Structures are given as structure tokens and as C-alpha cells.
Amino acid sequence: MAECSVSFTVNGRIQSVTVPPMKRLLDVLREDLNLTGTKEGCGEGECGACAVLLNDELVNSCLVPVRDASGARICTIEGVPAAGQLHRLQQAFIEAGAAQCGICTPGMIMAGLQLLSRCPHPTLEEIREGLSGNLCRCTGYMRIFEAIQNVAQSSE
Amino acid sequence: MYSKSMEPRIVGTAVPRKEAAAKVTGTAQYVDDVSLPGMLHGVTVRSGHPRALIRHIHFGDGIPWHEFTIVTARDIPGRNIVTLIFDDQPFLADGEINHPEEPVLLLAHENKDMVRRARQHVFIDYDPLPAIFDIDEALQAKTIIWGEDNVFKRYCIEKGDVDAVWSQADFIVEGEYSTEAQEQLYIEPQGMLATWDPETGITVRGSMQCPFYVQKALMPLFNLPAEKVRVIQQETGGAFGGKEEYPSMIAGHAALLAWKSGRPVKMIYDREEDMAATTKRHPSRTRHRTAVSRDGRLLAMDIEFIIDGGAYATLSSVVLSRGTIHAAGPYRCDNIRVRSTAVATNTPPHGAFRGFGAPQSLFAIERHMNKVARTLGLTPEEFRRRNFLRQGDSTATGQLIKQPLDLARLQQRALQLAGYADKLERFSRLNREGTRKKGIGFSTFMHGAGFTGSGERHLQSVVHLEARADGTVCVLSSMTEMGQGTNTILAQIAAEALGTSYEQVQVLRPDTAQVPNSGPTVASRTAMVIGRLVQSAALSLKEKLLQAALLQPGYTPEQFQSACREYICSIGPLKTSAQYEEPPGVHWDDEKYRGEAYGAFSWAVHVAEVTVDTVTGEIQLDDFVALQEVGRVLNPVLARGQIEGGVAQAIGYALYEKVVWRDGGMANNQMTNYIMPTAMDLPPIRVYFEEIPYEHGAMGAKGIGELPMDGPAPAILNAVENALGISFCHIPLLPEDVLSELSVAREAALDLAGSVV
Amino acid sequence: MRSFVPDYELVVAARLNDALDMLAEGWRPIAGGTDLMVLFNAGKLPYRKLVSIRRVKELSSIEESETEISIGAAVTYTHIRQHPVLRQEFPLLCSAASWTGSIANQNRGTLGGNIINASPAADSSPVLLVYDAELELISLRGTRRIPYCDFHLGYKKMQIRDDELLRSIHLPRKTENRRSYIRKVGPRQAQAISKVCFAATARLRGSAIDEVRIAAGSVAPVPLRCHATESVLRGQSISPDLIETAANAIAAEVQPITDIRSTRDYRRAVTANLLKQFLQTLA
Structure with a gap:
């Protein structure tokens, strides 16, 4: 079948790719744009390792056909640091020990950003819910909760 | 030597993880993030039958097969065996199938979509053979699938004379306990990338725990010497034992395809394949028969421990060993017999998973101790208190406890931290009404660090330290970072011993061409055993600088760095190494299974608080206290993360994670249907340490990684028993089981009421 | 097992009529993709020609009248959870929405998609049943409304023709005094x-x-x-x-x-x- 041309903005840069329309956004990011910070953990929208922001909304990029993202504004983990500086959530992850093996970390940070943008001072329950679509097998989540809480507190 | 008078600057502090910045920015390179020019994508065609003979393989129409690289058992240039302990598992099935995920054939193509489609067009005809799927069928031995009797390994520990005791016992308490398989479920699926060059040989890079295991398995596969098989670890996205031995299989497959095609080949499992085909925790069944005196002393413990190893022996013998040694728990008893067996079934081989046999047998003993206490009319804490091992006592294998050990105090502190006594009283009042029943329970346990018995002596692990011209020092070992913090703690130990700064120590990524063999990254041995070697190598390096008069005692990190620079400039390479030496007084008898099983044990008390909803049978954890004695804590944030993560996995083991089997294969091999805890499912996990430095460990450290996997499951089921008055003896304990037992209990209560009227 | 990606077509419909034209020609609708993409990734999606209806404006709004609330079929769970009138009058629906998938999947998943996926385990379905929901189906031939309780005929069998699209879900506003x-x-x-x-x-x-x-x-x-x-x-x-x-x-x-x-x-x-x-x- 025919490939199609799809354009969108990724981390502030306009990008165009010519790919099969049902190619997953995840694969386009990783294979066509070489943005390998977005990970595949399950391929069924369950683990959140592939989470990115699409028009400021958290989505699992393994469930987004690339053509459905045409014209969208996409932010991946590579676009999180600003002006060469780590985002304070990234810094908080380092300090709290929230990243262990690191494979869930990019998606977890995207989920954290979505949570903090919708709810700058989340309760523990809100943090739990906000991260519940991102599975982490290493940490038991406690260090991640702490990282989010630290960011929320520092912005008071 | 670490001296107590010297206040550590780096060890014991929460320095940030070495590779933290790469991980939070997504720049860390996992194997699937690496691509090479001309690379092909490889896939595995699997059997789909639990046991059969291969009759014929044919290739369907509509696929341009000439574009594919195809490898079968007949292509293998060397030995078709994954070298490990017993030589029984082939890389590719050759005529015979022993489980439904057995690799039969490999395909590679440059188009990933194409190779996945082609996999569905390979058809294999089989003559089915009878298969067996559980421990009972294996022991009945009506169908023999392995060796002469379906048994991979047996052990027997005998201490004292169990059989002489039964007649003197006031009480004899029996119990049977069982556990099911558990999937490691690291979030990064397994994968390897292989290249072949006629001059230099095979190079594989990938997600793994043990680069030298992979090398050892690939050498006979290709008849190549070690220098022509290079294995490089990529960033590894979780392992938990699941990447201890299976990576050898995938590496072999990728390498065979690379060798045949002459091109780089990447094989990345998708989640379904990873869950179905790779190893899981061994299912187990434990039977206890315990003799006690009226005053609550353990007189004899007779324990039978059986694990299901799956179709090939892989690591079953060592998993069985650890489970056997831990089966009697942290209790003193003069008469102990543990008889254990690992059996074969037609499921994919079970393998290593954090705890490695100990979570299984400790689940049994820690449930059973509550049963014995109840029989005696003692509280579980008082019964344990009367029987804890203490300094000077000996374990089941006769290992003398040389270190200070006060489990009664540890238990008391944990119960205080959890508010145990108050809660017991309050819950029994609250539970008289309503549908939500609360309970609290605990477990007391230990985990031996390092290889068992003579294992460390056989490994002869080596570590190198090398100073660079810029004054930094590099740690060279085969210890892999997989999230647990290897890079960080080894750098902390080196920096501390050298007197340089943490930032000035680098830890080289394991690459068999560059690092010495320090053994596998397993068995909670990294901090205690390898850390110790890093410490020794660091002290020798420092000594060289002192000897050369380039340093004076009391130097600063800056002076250390310039001394290194000067040494390299004026004297030459500055490199030291250290090799494992057994601490004095260690004896182990592999025949009788007696002696010093482990260099040291870590000890813990875990307390779980639950609410059981009798409307649905759901169990919610409300609080969790984990108190442990792990020697010196090298990095408080990483140590806490190890405990929290281990507890979370163990909560999954106890309450959520069930592998559904169908004809020897995993039927729920998706993250949607195999249930691990989310951020919404875990209680606050409150972590506390007691620090008693271990003189033979690195800066006083003992093992930590596996310990937290051992205790939560029995603690939780003890809490459920406290809430409901029902004793469950099987994990995972699902709401289905709870509701069904509740209805049985209700019927029984009605019957009783009826008979009274 | 993955699908062979080049075998599949996807177009993004901008307007309702475009989508209906394509359905009449045999294309199948896809909304948030939280169910269909899972099937696709597992190699189990039976359709090869898909039209995305996610961007069709008529399907993406929540309208209020005196007597009912009408939820466009492509309204997401996130939208439902945040909608003040739904939160006030139809709290069960907002609860069900909050329990469906994760935040990421709620951002993409749609109420209409959940109905058409016809899983007996769908969390919003019992709620729609007790709220006496009606479904509005549309095709080039016109529209019709049917009670939701008559919609599911059997496992994954529904009262909807291949050229029809679920346009909206209507909830009657007579919920006061109900427990x-x-x-x-x-x-x-x-x-x-x-x-x-x-x-x-x-x-x-x-x-x-x-x-x-x-x-x-x-x-x-x-x-x-x-x-x-x-x-x-x-x-x-x-x-x-x-x-x-x-x-x-x-x-x-x-x-x-x-x-x-x-x-x-x-x-x-x-x-x-x-x-x-x-x-x-x-x-």
C-alpha cells in the first residue's frame, strides 16, 4: 500500500516523514526520527514506557497511528530539558533516586509533566493516579512519588 | 582496611546514581536503541507443542524466502547446547521438542515487518508425545521426559536426628504450602545485537546480567576461543534474574544469524514473546512436619521442598540449593532434615528471579511458624522469640553464627514501628462489624549473600582498577548495572578507599574484551563480594602512590589526582587488581550439604497491614514496614530503593501475579492480563535499617538486593489470617480464593449454628 | 505477532460526511485507537482500511438541552471526567471514565469507541444502561435513535450496520432524587x-x-x-x-x-x- 507523508512538530522542530499511515508514532519517533528516548515496553498501551505529549496531552505512542498525529505538536523526553538545562522534574528524579533501570523513566517523566501541568500541587492520591498508567518494576514507585512531591513543593 | 575510627566521606551518603542523567534524559543506550548499517532483524520460530518429535518443516507460499537468512539446528557450526550447569538445552531443537516455546528455527530480513510476517508462514509438522505439566505428574514418573526419573537434582540436609524426636514431642504440627510461577517483568524486553567478522569473530551486545555466561555459551556454539567472542552489555532495563541465563540463548540466535548472513542482526523480543518464552520463578511445594515442646521450643523440623524446573535443567539445581538452605528460616533447632527435589515438566525452563528459591521456602516456613504458634497457644512473636537464631548458634547446615545477631530486638523494633500491638487490639474490635476486615501480620527471615558454599572460591573473581592520565580512576569488573546501582556503589567504594572524589571514579561498562571476569551479577554478591575486591584493589593503588612518595597521608582528592597523573607520566601505567580470597574458617561440604553456606546473612522483619473486603475478597495493603540488617548501608537512597522495589515485587507475588498455564504455555502473556502492581496498588513502604558492619564485606556491607523479596508474601498472608481467621497456604492469594474460602467458612458457621439449635 | 503495517490504510476524516462516505465504501472507523491499535499491534485487527474519526468536530462535543445531555461518540474519557454537568448529574459516568485505562488512554479513548468495541467488560456500559442512554446512529441514509439496552445483541454483535457510525450518546436528564x-x-x-x-x-x-x-x-x-x-x-x-x-x-x-x-x-x-x-x- 501507499506510504503517506506526515508532518508534525516534534520538540519544537517541524518534521516530515513518508511512512505507511498505520505505522505507530512510537516507531516513527524511534526509527525515522532517531528519537530513541521513547521506549517500547509492551506494545499494548499498558506500561506507559512509550508515553509522549501530543498537543500537551499524555498519550501512549504505541497506540497512535502516525497519520493520526499529522499536524500535531509532539514532545518527547528529548524535548524536556530547556536551554540545555535539565527540567526540575528530571533533577528531582536524580535526587530522589526515582530512576533505577531507567527504562520506564522517560514515560514516567512525561506522565509527571502531564500531572503537574493539570495539577501543580497534587495530593499523594493524585500522584498515584497520575502515574498509574506507567509501570515501574524497579522502584515500587515510592522514590518517584517523592520526586514529584519535591517538585510540587519547590514551586509553592 | 576500613577502620571504624575514620569517618567515611562517600560511603553511606546519597551520591546520585552514576548514569542518572542519561536515564532521565532518555539518552541511555539500551540495545534496541542501537542500529548498525546493513542490519537485519531476527525472529525465532517456536514449537507451539509441549512435547513432540519434529517431522517436517515447510515454508509457506507468498514469502520471498530467498531474501531471508534461515538457520536451523543443522547449520550450527559447533555444539548445539546452551552451556550452563547441565548440558541439556539446545539452542535450536534438533528433532525433539520439550516445551511449547522451544526455538526451532531462526529467520532474519532487513525489513522488520517482513520478518514478522514470514514467521507466521513457517509450518512445522509434529508427532506429539505425552507431556507432563506439574510436580505431581513429574514425581509419579508415568511419563519420563528427563533423565531416568524426571529429577534434575536432589539435596538432603541433615542436622541431628529428626526421627529420634517425634516420640518425645508434645506437639507435631504439619502443613503444606505452595507458590506459583512469577514473571520477572522487567520493563525492557530481552534483546541482542550480533555481528560477525571472519577476522575478529563474534561480537554481541545486549541486555544482560552476566556477560561471561554469554561468552561461555557462545564459544562452543561456534568453536571459537574466548578472544573471538566479545560480549558487551548495553544499558539494561531491569533484569531481576530474568536476564541471568536466557540472554545466552538470544545471543546465540542473533550470532548464528549474523554468522550465516554476514550482516549485523538484531533480535528484540516483543512483550508477548518475552513473557511466554523466557524464564520465570520456579513454582514450589513445601511440606513441614515440626515437633515442638509444650513450652514452645522447636525440637525437630522435617521439611520437604520441591520445585518445578520446566523442561531443561538450566539453573534449577542452584535455585533448589538456595531454597533448601533457607527452608528452616532464622530459627535454632538441633534436629533438622530438609529433603529437596527439582523436577522436570514440559513448560519453558524456570530460572532465576530475585531470591532464587528462598522466597518459596521462606514463604512456607513463615506461614508454618504461625501455625505452630497457634497450636501452642502462643503469639507468633513470642513463639519466634523463643526460637530465634543467636550469635553462637548454628543454622540448618551447621554454619556457626559468628556475627552479633539479636532477632528478638529486630522483631520488637519492627513491631513497634508498625504499631503492631495497638493495631491487633483495635482491629479485633473493629472486625466485629462491617464487611471490611483489618489484619496485621509479619515475617522474620534472612538471606545469604553471595554464591553458595564453595561457589565464590570456584569463581575466583577478579577486579581491576586503572588510573587514567587525567587523574580519574576506572573500575573494571564484569558487574552489570541493571538498575540496582552497581556503578554507583562500586564508584563510592573506590573513591572512599582511594581518598579521591566520587566524580573522579568511572565504572567501565562490562565488555569481555576489556574487563576481567568478576563472576555473574547475581545472588546479592555485588556489594559484599565484588565491592570488597574493589576496596582491596583501591587500597593497593593508593599504596603504590604512597610508596612512590607521590602522596603523603592526609592528602586531598586534588592531590590524589595529581599524584595519579604524575605516576603515569613518570613511572608508567597505574593499574591494580584484586582476586577473591575466602575469609578464614570457611568450610563447605558439597556432598553432605554442611558447613558455611554463605559468607554472611542479612536479616529482616517485615510487617504488613491489610484490609480484606469480604464483599469482593479483595485485599488492600494499608501499611508496610520493612526493617532489615544488611551490614553497612553504602548509599541510603539506593538501598531504600532496593528494599521498596523488592517489597513491591513481593506484594505482586503474594496478591496479584498469576501465570495462567495452558498445555505448558503461558496463556496470559500480556501486561494487560498478567497483573503487576501499579502506583495505585501499593501501600506506603516504610524502610528502616540497622547497620552492623560485616568485617569481610566492602566497607562493612552485606547483600541487600534479594532480601526484600523473601518476607512480604508470608507477612501478608499472616495479616490476612489475622483479619479473617482463615489460614491461606498458597500464593498468589487472589480475591477468587478469598471469596470462595469465606463462603466455605460461612456455610460451616451456618452448619454449626444449625447443629447447636 | 505484529500486523504487517504496509497492508493497512488509514485516512483522517475532517468532516462527518467524509467519514460517512468512506464507511459507505467499506472503510471501518477508528477513534482513539486504545482498543483497535492493541488488536493491530497483536496482529488481530480484521480490517485493512480505516478512517479516523477523531478529528470530526460534530463527534467531539458534549451538548446540553433541557431534557438530555448528548455526548459525541468521539468525546474522550478525559473530557467526560472534567465536564461539570456530567460530574453533577451523571457522576457514575465520570467514575466509570476515571476507571477506564490510564490517564494516557483516557486522553485518547472515546465513549463511542468503548461502546462499539462492545467488550462485555467495558466500564461505561453498565452506567449507560442504568442511565437509560439512547444511541444515535448516522449514515448517508439518515439517522436513527435506539435505546442502548437494545444495542448489544450478542458477544460483539450490535444493532449497527456497516455504513453506520455511532454519532452520539444521549442521556435523559431526570436523575434527581435517585440514589x-x-x-x-x-x-x-x-x-x-x-x-x-x-x-x-x-x-x-x-x-x-x-x-x-x-x-x-x-x-x-x-x-x-x-x-x-x-x-x-x-x-x-x-x-x-x-x-x-x-x-x-x-x-x-x-x-x-x-x-x-x-x-x-x-x-x-x-x-x-x-x-x-x-x-x-x-x-
């Missing part, structure tokens, strides 16, 4: 496929049950409105005997199965227990 109850029982607290999902509403006159609606998911081949159980309760006053009778009635009315997620006995027992719990709140 409502909802509970999801899943394998864990988030990201969970229900073992049982139960919703009910009731209105009391004095101590008698004047009006009652009960529905459950994951207990039959379709989301089940429990008419037989309702008739046991209607007009009766709550008593321990009535609660027992109703529990027996619902246990007989549901037809659950044993699968990899739970057992028939468990689903049946839990449904009965949830009904009891609901009825006890009325007493």
Missing part, C-alpha cells in the same frame, strides 16, 4: 479490565423501591441490564429477606464465564454481593 451506586471490581486499582462492573440507581417512595435500574459488566456476553432482578425489587420495601431474594435473582440472571481473568463462580458471587451492598445503602 446511585457503582463499583468496579478488577484485578488491581488502575489499568484494570473489570472482573465485574456494577451500576445501579433507585428512587424510593417512602420505604418502597419506586424505580430501580441495575446493570453489570463482565457477567454475560453483553453488558447486562438486569431486568429480572429489577422486577423482584420494584414496589418492595427493603428488608433482609428482600435483599436475599434479590441477590439470588441476580445470581441466576447473570451468565458469567471462567476465563484467564477470573472465574464464573467469583463473578456470580461478587455481583450478588455488590447488589446486596447497594440495597443496604437504600435501607
Whole structure:
């Protein structure tokens, strides 16, 4: 079948790719744009390792056909640091020990950003819910909760 | 030597993880993030039958097969065996199938979509053979699938004379306990990338725990010497034992395809394949028969421990060993017999998973101790208190406890931290009404660090330290970072011993061409055993600088760095190494299974608080206290993360994670249907340490990684028993089981009421 | 097993009529993709030609009138959770939306998609049943409205023709004075496929049950409105005997199965227990 041309903005840069329309956004990011910070953990929208922001909304990029993202504004983990500086959530992850093996970390940070943008001072329950679509097998989540809480507190 | 008078600057502090910045920015390179020019994508065609003979393989129409690289058992240039302990598992099935995920054939193509489609067009005809799927069928031995009797390994520990005791016992308490398989479920699926060059040989890079295991398995596969098989670890996205031995299989497959095609080949499992085909925790069944005196002393413990190893022996013998040694728990008893067996079934081989046999047998003993206490009319804490091992006592294998050990105090502190006594009283009042029943329970346990018995002596692990011209020092070992913090703690130990700064120590990524063999990254041995070697190598390096008069005692990190620079400039390479030496007084008898099983044990008390909803049978954890004695804590944030993560996995083991089997294969091999805890499912996990430095460990450290996997499951089921008055003896304990037992209990209560009227 | 990606076509419809034209030509709709892309990734998506309706404006809004709230089929769960009128008047729907998938999947997943995916385990279905929802179907031939309780005919069988699109879901605004109850029982607290999902509403006159609606998911081949159980309760006053009778009635009315997620006995027992719990709140 025919490939199609799809354009969108990724981390502030306009990008165009010519790919099969049902190619997953995840694969386009990783294979066509070489943005390998977005990970595949399950391929069924369950683990959140592939989470990115699409028009400021958290989505699992393994469930987004690339053509459905045409014209969208996409932010991946590579676009999180600003002006060469780590985002304070990234810094908080380092300090709290929230990243262990690191494979869930990019998606977890995207989920954290979505949570903090919708709810700058989340309760523990809100943090739990906000991260519940991102599975982490290493940490038991406690260090991640702490990282989010630290960011929320520092912005008071 | 670490001296107590010297206040550590780096060890014991929460320095940030070495590779933290790469991980939070997504720049860390996992194997699937690496691509090479001309690379092909490889896939595995699997059997789909639990046991059969291969009759014929044919290739369907509509696929341009000439574009594919195809490898079968007949292509293998060397030995078709994954070298490990017993030589029984082939890389590719050759005529015979022993489980439904057995690799039969490999395909590679440059188009990933194409190779996945082609996999569905390979058809294999089989003559089915009878298969067996559980421990009972294996022991009945009506169908023999392995060796002469379906048994991979047996052990027997005998201490004292169990059989002489039964007649003197006031009480004899029996119990049977069982556990099911558990999937490691690291979030990064397994994968390897292989290249072949006629001059230099095979190079594989990938997600793994043990680069030298992979090398050892690939050498006979290709008849190549070690220098022509290079294995490089990529960033590894979780392992938990699941990447201890299976990576050898995938590496072999990728390498065979690379060798045949002459091109780089990447094989990345998708989640379904990873869950179905790779190893899981061994299912187990434990039977206890315990003799006690009226005053609550353990007189004899007779324990039978059986694990299901799956179709090939892989690591079953060592998993069985650890489970056997831990089966009697942290209790003193003069008469102990543990008889254990690992059996074969037609499921994919079970393998290593954090705890490695100990979570299984400790689940049994820690449930059973509550049963014995109840029989005696003692509280579980008082019964344990009367029987804890203490300094000077000996374990089941006769290992003398040389270190200070006060489990009664540890238990008391944990119960205080959890508010145990108050809660017991309050819950029994609250539970008289309503549908939500609360309970609290605990477990007391230990985990031996390092290889068992003579294992460390056989490994002869080596570590190198090398100073660079810029004054930094590099740690060279085969210890892999997989999230647990290897890079960080080894750098902390080196920096501390050298007197340089943490930032000035680098830890080289394991690459068999560059690092010495320090053994596998397993068995909670990294901090205690390898850390110790890093410490020794660091002290020798420092000594060289002192000897050369380039340093004076009391130097600063800056002076250390310039001394290194000067040494390299004026004297030459500055490199030291250290090799494992057994601490004095260690004896182990592999025949009788007696002696010093482990260099040291870590000890813990875990307390779980639950609410059981009798409307649905759901169990919610409300609080969790984990108190442990792990020697010196090298990095408080990483140590806490190890405990929290281990507890979370163990909560999954106890309450959520069930592998559904169908004809020897995993039927729920998706993250949607195999249930691990989310951020919404875990209680606050409150972590506390007691620090008693271990003189033979690195800066006083003992093992930590596996310990937290051992205790939560029995603690939780003890809490459920406290809430409901029902004793469950099987994990995972699902709401289905709870509701069904509740209805049985209700019927029984009605019957009783009826008979009274 | 993955699908062979180049075999599949996808176009993004900008307007409703474009989508309907394509359906008439045999294309199949895809909305948020949270179900279909899972099938696609697993190599189990039966359709090759897909039209995305996510950007069709007419399908993406929530409209209010005097008598009803109309939810466009492509409205996301996130939108539903945040909608003030739905939160006020149809809280069960907002609860069900919050339990569906994760935040990421709620941002993409749509109410219409959930209905058309026709999983008996869908969390929103029992809610729509007890709220007496109606569905509006549209095709080039026109529109029609059918009660949601008549929509599911059998496992994954629905009253919808291939050229029809689910346009909107209508909820009648007559919910005041009703007591409502909802509970999801899943394998864990988030990201969970229900073992049982139960919703009910009731209105009391004095101590008698004047009006009652009960529905459950994951207990039959379709989301089940429990008419037989309702008739046991209607007009009766709550008593321990009535609660027992109703529990027996619902246990007989549901037809659950044993699968990899739970057992028939468990689903049946839990449904009965949830009904009891609901009825006890009325007493």
C-alpha cells in the first residue's frame, strides 16, 4: 500500500516523514526520527514506557497511528530539558533516586509533566493516579512519588 | 582496611546514581536503541507443542524466502547446547521438542515487518508425545521426559536426628504450602545485537546480567576461543534474574544469524514473546512436619521442598540449593532434615528471579511458624522469640553464627514501628462489624549473600582498577548495572578507599574484551563480594602512590589526582587488581550439604497491614514496614530503593501475579492480563535499617538486593489470617480464593449454628 | 505477532460526511485507537482500511438541552471526567471514565469507541444502561435513535450496520432524587479490565423501591441490564429477606464465564454481593 507523508512538530522542530499511515508514532519517533528516548515496553498501551505529549496531552505512542498525529505538536523526553538545562522534574528524579533501570523513566517523566501541568500541587492520591498508567518494576514507585512531591513543593 | 575510627566521606551518603542523567534524559543506550548499517532483524520460530518429535518443516507460499537468512539446528557450526550447569538445552531443537516455546528455527530480513510476517508462514509438522505439566505428574514418573526419573537434582540436609524426636514431642504440627510461577517483568524486553567478522569473530551486545555466561555459551556454539567472542552489555532495563541465563540463548540466535548472513542482526523480543518464552520463578511445594515442646521450643523440623524446573535443567539445581538452605528460616533447632527435589515438566525452563528459591521456602516456613504458634497457644512473636537464631548458634547446615545477631530486638523494633500491638487490639474490635476486615501480620527471615558454599572460591573473581592520565580512576569488573546501582556503589567504594572524589571514579561498562571476569551479577554478591575486591584493589593503588612518595597521608582528592597523573607520566601505567580470597574458617561440604553456606546473612522483619473486603475478597495493603540488617548501608537512597522495589515485587507475588498455564504455555502473556502492581496498588513502604558492619564485606556491607523479596508474601498472608481467621497456604492469594474460602467458612458457621439449635 | 503495517490504510476524516462516505465504501472507523491499535499491534485487527474519526468536530462535543445531555461518540474519557454537568448529574459516568485505562488512554479513548468495541467488560456500559442512554446512529441514509439496552445483541454483535457510525450518546436528564451506586471490581486499582462492573440507581417512595435500574459488566456476553432482578425489587420495601431474594435473582440472571481473568463462580458471587451492598445503602 501507499506510504503517506506526515508532518508534525516534534520538540519544537517541524518534521516530515513518508511512512505507511498505520505505522505507530512510537516507531516513527524511534526509527525515522532517531528519537530513541521513547521506549517500547509492551506494545499494548499498558506500561506507559512509550508515553509522549501530543498537543500537551499524555498519550501512549504505541497506540497512535502516525497519520493520526499529522499536524500535531509532539514532545518527547528529548524535548524536556530547556536551554540545555535539565527540567526540575528530571533533577528531582536524580535526587530522589526515582530512576533505577531507567527504562520506564522517560514515560514516567512525561506522565509527571502531564500531572503537574493539570495539577501543580497534587495530593499523594493524585500522584498515584497520575502515574498509574506507567509501570515501574524497579522502584515500587515510592522514590518517584517523592520526586514529584519535591517538585510540587519547590514551586509553592 | 576500613577502620571504624575514620569517618567515611562517600560511603553511606546519597551520591546520585552514576548514569542518572542519561536515564532521565532518555539518552541511555539500551540495545534496541542501537542500529548498525546493513542490519537485519531476527525472529525465532517456536514449537507451539509441549512435547513432540519434529517431522517436517515447510515454508509457506507468498514469502520471498530467498531474501531471508534461515538457520536451523543443522547449520550450527559447533555444539548445539546452551552451556550452563547441565548440558541439556539446545539452542535450536534438533528433532525433539520439550516445551511449547522451544526455538526451532531462526529467520532474519532487513525489513522488520517482513520478518514478522514470514514467521507466521513457517509450518512445522509434529508427532506429539505425552507431556507432563506439574510436580505431581513429574514425581509419579508415568511419563519420563528427563533423565531416568524426571529429577534434575536432589539435596538432603541433615542436622541431628529428626526421627529420634517425634516420640518425645508434645506437639507435631504439619502443613503444606505452595507458590506459583512469577514473571520477572522487567520493563525492557530481552534483546541482542550480533555481528560477525571472519577476522575478529563474534561480537554481541545486549541486555544482560552476566556477560561471561554469554561468552561461555557462545564459544562452543561456534568453536571459537574466548578472544573471538566479545560480549558487551548495553544499558539494561531491569533484569531481576530474568536476564541471568536466557540472554545466552538470544545471543546465540542473533550470532548464528549474523554468522550465516554476514550482516549485523538484531533480535528484540516483543512483550508477548518475552513473557511466554523466557524464564520465570520456579513454582514450589513445601511440606513441614515440626515437633515442638509444650513450652514452645522447636525440637525437630522435617521439611520437604520441591520445585518445578520446566523442561531443561538450566539453573534449577542452584535455585533448589538456595531454597533448601533457607527452608528452616532464622530459627535454632538441633534436629533438622530438609529433603529437596527439582523436577522436570514440559513448560519453558524456570530460572532465576530475585531470591532464587528462598522466597518459596521462606514463604512456607513463615506461614508454618504461625501455625505452630497457634497450636501452642502462643503469639507468633513470642513463639519466634523463643526460637530465634543467636550469635553462637548454628543454622540448618551447621554454619556457626559468628556475627552479633539479636532477632528478638529486630522483631520488637519492627513491631513497634508498625504499631503492631495497638493495631491487633483495635482491629479485633473493629472486625466485629462491617464487611471490611483489618489484619496485621509479619515475617522474620534472612538471606545469604553471595554464591553458595564453595561457589565464590570456584569463581575466583577478579577486579581491576586503572588510573587514567587525567587523574580519574576506572573500575573494571564484569558487574552489570541493571538498575540496582552497581556503578554507583562500586564508584563510592573506590573513591572512599582511594581518598579521591566520587566524580573522579568511572565504572567501565562490562565488555569481555576489556574487563576481567568478576563472576555473574547475581545472588546479592555485588556489594559484599565484588565491592570488597574493589576496596582491596583501591587500597593497593593508593599504596603504590604512597610508596612512590607521590602522596603523603592526609592528602586531598586534588592531590590524589595529581599524584595519579604524575605516576603515569613518570613511572608508567597505574593499574591494580584484586582476586577473591575466602575469609578464614570457611568450610563447605558439597556432598553432605554442611558447613558455611554463605559468607554472611542479612536479616529482616517485615510487617504488613491489610484490609480484606469480604464483599469482593479483595485485599488492600494499608501499611508496610520493612526493617532489615544488611551490614553497612553504602548509599541510603539506593538501598531504600532496593528494599521498596523488592517489597513491591513481593506484594505482586503474594496478591496479584498469576501465570495462567495452558498445555505448558503461558496463556496470559500480556501486561494487560498478567497483573503487576501499579502506583495505585501499593501501600506506603516504610524502610528502616540497622547497620552492623560485616568485617569481610566492602566497607562493612552485606547483600541487600534479594532480601526484600523473601518476607512480604508470608507477612501478608499472616495479616490476612489475622483479619479473617482463615489460614491461606498458597500464593498468589487472589480475591477468587478469598471469596470462595469465606463462603466455605460461612456455610460451616451456618452448619454449626444449625447443629447447636 | 505484529500486523504487517504496509497492508493497512488509514485516512483522517475532517468532516462527518467524509467519514460517512468512506464507511459507505467499506472503510471501518477508528477513534482513539486504545482498543483497535492493541488488536493491530497483536496482529488481530480484521480490517485493512480505516478512517479516523477523531478529528470530526460534530463527534467531539458534549451538548446540553433541557431534557438530555448528548455526548459525541468521539468525546474522550478525559473530557467526560472534567465536564461539570456530567460530574453533577451523571457522576457514575465520570467514575466509570476515571476507571477506564490510564490517564494516557483516557486522553485518547472515546465513549463511542468503548461502546462499539462492545467488550462485555467495558466500564461505561453498565452506567449507560442504568442511565437509560439512547444511541444515535448516522449514515448517508439518515439517522436513527435506539435505546442502548437494545444495542448489544450478542458477544460483539450490535444493532449497527456497516455504513453506520455511532454519532452520539444521549442521556435523559431526570436523575434527581435517585440514589446511585457503582463499583468496579478488577484485578488491581488502575489499568484494570473489570472482573465485574456494577451500576445501579433507585428512587424510593417512602420505604418502597419506586424505580430501580441495575446493570453489570463482565457477567454475560453483553453488558447486562438486569431486568429480572429489577422486577423482584420494584414496589418492595427493603428488608433482609428482600435483599436475599434479590441477590439470588441476580445470581441466576447473570451468565458469567471462567476465563484467564477470573472465574464464573467469583463473578456470580461478587455481583450478588455488590447488589446486596447497594440495597443496604437504600435501607
